[in-house]
Amino acid sequence: MIFRPVEDGDLIERARRGDVDAFNLLVSRWEKRVYNYLLRLVGNREDALDVCQDVFLKAYQNLRKLDDPARFAAWLFRIAHNEAHSLFRKRRPESAEESEQATGMAVAVGGAGILPLELSLAVASALERLTAEQREAVVLKVYQGFKFEEMAEILGCPVSTVKSRLYTAFGILKTRLSPIESGGKR
Structure with missing residues (x-):
């Protein structure tokens, strides 16, 4: 059988x-x-x-x-x-200062490299600094693997808006996480 x-x-x-x-x-x-x-x-x-x-x-x-x-x-x-x-x-909406204190973590990297836990925390911190719409687009694409058309259906917006949110979010993430890639040096 x-x-x-x-x-x-x-x-x-x-x-x-x-x-x-x-x-x-x-x-x-x-x-x-x-x-x-x-x-x-x-x-x-x-x-x-x-x-x-x-x-x-x-x-x-x-x-x-x-x-x-x-x-x-x-x-x-x-x-x-x-x-x-x-x-x-x-x-109730938090003030920007409270939100930064709750989620903000400086991405400080020494010359010895970065541990996986530190990298995870840095990525989580960088994600928290995105707008809710940008963060959700990144989560759907990167972590859940949805196609643009599916993301548009989930988010209730055009595919072009999804792509724009991702493009902007990835730019912000690249800027925030670049100190990690360069070993803390700019």
Whole structure:
């Protein structure tokens, strides 16, 4: 007997017919990617976990509204995008100074090189200094591997806007991270 891997489309159809186990399989396939995406957007584990649960609850409740099962990933990440932005709207905006104190970390590199942890922290700090739109575009492209068209669908904007956000963000990241590449020398 030969088993073929169960495709997302098959699981979606089964879940639409009320098969909770099929939806649970979808959750287990996608929860790590959605959680990591949300963690990079919202900035802390507790909020990312809460929002991730909300995303899958909304996905389950609205699965019948998904027109094309082949677009499940973009549809799911659009829900995650919307839920993260709902959380941002509920929060009171921080002042720029508070935000810098919370996330700001100087990228100071000695001549001995940089450790992987220091590099990760420097990248995280540089990402935090991007606008929310730029950061989200970078996360979708670099960390999640979405195509421009999928990103445009998730973000609800034209492909040209996605490309512009990425171009600007990569320029900022290059400037912020160049001291690391040059060993702290400019």
